[in-house]
Amino acid sequence: MDPLASIRVSICWPPEPHSEPEDVLVISGRSGFYLDLRIDKAACSRSPSPTPRKNPSRADPRISWATAGRKELLPLEPGQEHPRARFTALLDSRRPSSSSSPSPDNEDDSAPDEGSFEPLSNGDVLERGFMLRPETGLVAPYEEVWRRLAVKPDARVVFLELVASPGGRSERAYVGRVGEWELGLVDGGEGGFGAVRRERRRDDGRWETTFEAGAGAELPSLADFDVPRDGTTEVELAGRTWRVIEAS
Structure with missing residues (x-):
């Protein structure tokens, strides 16, 4: 797969109209591993820096949804012409391990999330599929319009999974x-479910943190960390041990 970085333009649950209540960034690697962070715009405008929740089973209210996982390309069915993925x-x-304790090896408890991808005339991509609608708790058809960001063919791609934390703290991270x-x-982590988003500034090339919540502020940056591309399986970074999912 080609590496991708995408922002969402809009979402709708037919027959409702398209809108964009969130600030969404998704990155995915050549391996198909992805990270997806969706930030609630309204919550951010109400409280730019809310006090961290004491209940570790709850995410920061600005995080409307955040996932890490794998993208799998699906074979086309008769009559289909656009790529499909699961x-x-x-x-x-939405199902943090601190409250529901899911096994990372058990993927059967996640709701189905499948869609097809149709290129639009302006260069955006229309995704149509089925996934869990949080307002109802039911799987429903959806549409999302995505805008691909410029990723160079030789772009650095790194994904790491936390293996061990200092003091044996029980946490999962990517x-x-x-x-x-x-x-x-x-x-x-200490702040419950947390997240961080960083981007390289175009004007001076420096990396900038554009969003952080909870224990996400403690997660290390990969901007200046050179993960070997020689098949190394584990690395030490910021006092933690990480498994190398991808380094390409």
């Missing part, structure tokens, strides 16, 4: 970089 979440802010964009998600 998304399987291994980490999900950090990833695709070109000029980074995301990190953590579940079970």
